[in-house]
Amino acid sequence: MLQEESDLSLIIAQIVQKLKGSNLYSQLERQAWASLQRPEIKLESLKEDIKEFFKISGWEKKLQNAVYSELSVFPLPSHPAAPPEHLKEPLVYMRKAQGSWEKRILKSLNSMCTELSIPLARKRPVGEQKELLNKWNEMGTDEPDLSLFRPVYAPKDFLEVLINLRNPNYENGDSLSFRTHLGLIQVPLKVKDIPELKECFVELGLNIGQLGIDDSTQVPPELFENEHVRIGQKEQDSAAAQQYIRQGSPTALRAELWALILNISSQPEDVLYYEQLKTNVIQHDLLVDSLIYKDVKLTASNDDYYFVFEDYLYQVLLCFSRDTSVLSHFAFNSASPPKSYIRGKLGLEEYAVFYPPNGVIPFHGFSMYVAPLCFLYHEPSKLYQIFREMYVRFFFRLHSISSHPSGIVSLCLLFETLLQTYLPQLFYHLREIGAQPLRISFKWMVRAFSGYLATDQLLLLWDRILGYNSLEILAVLAAAVFAFRAVNLMEVTSLAAAEAVLADLSTLKVMPLLQIFLFATVT
């Protein structure tokens, strides 16, 4: 009891510390000062009166939302003696693996750099700056020669690393038993089984209304949809919105609800910050910019849904690379930002810089994290803020090696375990023909299904990611897709054929699939 209390006060102290530096704090201060003019504020009961004022005027709600936001992101309380690395990743072997993966990526980046004789960063000449500024809204038409650039890595390279992950302290003996995990991931992490998932995702149950199921044309809107929409329209509270969105968000309310849950409100300072990043882009050219260009051209530009938003993607991703505020998320990310040294000062810490400035090196498909958001936000600075928040809360976990339950390693293991436990025949068959299921589903999960599902379905899926503050649903959906196409998959005899069966997910309806898999399959 005492431990919990002191943990709690530690967390409170940390959150207060964090919020004190925020814009909200100065706003609250100003409001408090201004409120002194009001007749209902009396000197004798100053504290209570001001608190009451905050409650009525809605400022308390804003503060609540901010605190809730911090809590959502804040890592679980750990032992007071734990060093900061433990906050990033408690398991040593995972940290080591992430470290060597990062070294490889950086090496690849540096060698590309040397091969092409392009500096990692350079200042643009004034003429070029002017040109870029003019072209800011249509960078897609700029056709720089990208043929020599290749993505630093693709999801399948990352998969190979994960497959080779081993816990040196774990020895499971040579004999195969029914407990042996037959999948590709061979690390002992705890993942949920279906009964636990049912508890966790209780709002997706059969007897609870869902958008994505109960708003279809055959169901009269009076049964669920109308009431659900009505409730959503009044929502001002982050925590409540998060609970609400577990049943899906009406399309018209989604943009606002996501902003509320992520605690994004477009203040003038935010717009200014975005403009500042834009200026950085104009003034300096980074090597990663070309990687971003290449990625967009390879993925989003060819996508039936997202090609329209190509230019927005550049506007967001180029700024993202220069945003040093993203560095703060590395405190709880097992990854660390790559360090580069000013020419000639290798090893001297005073001359170390993070490269790229935000510490995130994009990989093949990275731009697809942003693309679906363009359906919701068309104002660049808001789009940017939402993406950044989504990245530091969720997406980073999909490409760093960690033991976190929402980390990609756990998701892979969860997927494989679900398949092996509940669809053993299918799993065994696919394994026998050399088509390990993870080889097919990995790319879906790394991209959070962006580019594979129809946009409206993807948004319903991401609603639940926000609602449950977890990425586990991606693994569950992946397993549900396999379950859905099991009959066809049982008949294939090669990996290529299995890929073909699962090549087109654009007609799938995610909510029925999830519901059936979790709540209607006999286990």
Added chain:
Amino acid sequence: MAGKVKWVTDIEKSVLINNFEKRGWVQVTENEDWNFYWMSVQTIRNVFSVEAGYRLSDDQIVNHFPNHYELTRKDLMVKNIKRYRKELEKEGSPLAEKDENGKYLYLDFVPVTYMLPADYNLFVEEFRKSPSSTWIMKPCGKAQGKGIFLINKLSQIKKWSRDSKTSSFVSQSNKEAYVISLYINNPSLIGGRKFDLRLYVLVSTYRPLRCYMYKLGFCRFCTVKYTPSTSELDNMFVHLTNVAIQKHGEDYNHIHGGKWTVSNLRLYLESTRGKEVTSKLFDEIHWIIVQSLKAVAPVMNNDKHCFECYGYDTIIDDKLKPWLIEVNASPSLTSSTANDRILKYNLINDTLNIAVPNGEIPDCKWNKSPPKEVLGNYEILYDEELAQGDGADRELRSRQGQSLGPRAGRSRDSGRAVLTTWK
């Protein structure tokens, strides 16, 4: 009813031929006994021309109405709509109500248009009222964006003035008929680009009017960012959305073809603008399609051997108001992408299911009321018989209200999917 349907076509497109073959129909030539002829617009002209003296028998069906050009020629469409509006005004119909600026409240869906050279002087008068406006010149009889150009100065169309002295080398009768419309220079943009909407509408009979809307229409995007700047008035890649034009652009992409489905558009608009305005927009689009059909219904030769599948082109402006640009009698059956091919194949499939019931030898005397199950991706847009059964004045009453927003009454047969609120 033995015997397979014998078909002819003079449009060699796989989406057509595959559909005929999959029904087990038999291909014949036009000189033989045929049941179904998918014609080009030139052929229909010949078939129904006075000299040909062609008589279609009861078991023959064609895919065009004899005088479809009343709707599908740009000048005639505008003429018919103008006439229709005046008629409604004369009979005091509430549909023809105008606002304080003299603009029709419910029937203002075609941009101000004049015929050239006939209305040249009228046009000049209008032009002078707002000399900084842009106008778009379109040849009446052409398609695929051919011959279209934008003007913002009278000198650019001197050739079409009726008593122009400079055109002495071209006789009056050789001057090609053009229409000139006020250019919508504030189109709704997505990703900074202009787009238009292509919707397919099947008409099985004009009197009573029965028409179906294909659920899977699409948007066509320009490959270049939109700018109303006068320096780019000549850049057709900015202004004209026709695929025939855009596919020659540098940035044309063959994978998606610059097309979006209508459901994407709906999702985007609902997410960024809200559900009410989006529903209102789509309601209005359905409204203007039906009104355009009603406008030509009285002059249309409602030959019972005919049905027609039109390609409706609409542009949405930045206030989310739809404008009818034109109607195509022969919408392109060329496929620019894989998805396109699938869409057009299904379009023809569903069209044939409605026009030639059960895929059997047709009898043009049938009541043209297909059962709901064969509609496929079509939805009933307007059925005059059904509407009249409900009471024709209900339509007027609900229009008289404010906007198209509130759902006046649900269509009886489609449980939930209501295409219009004013049946």
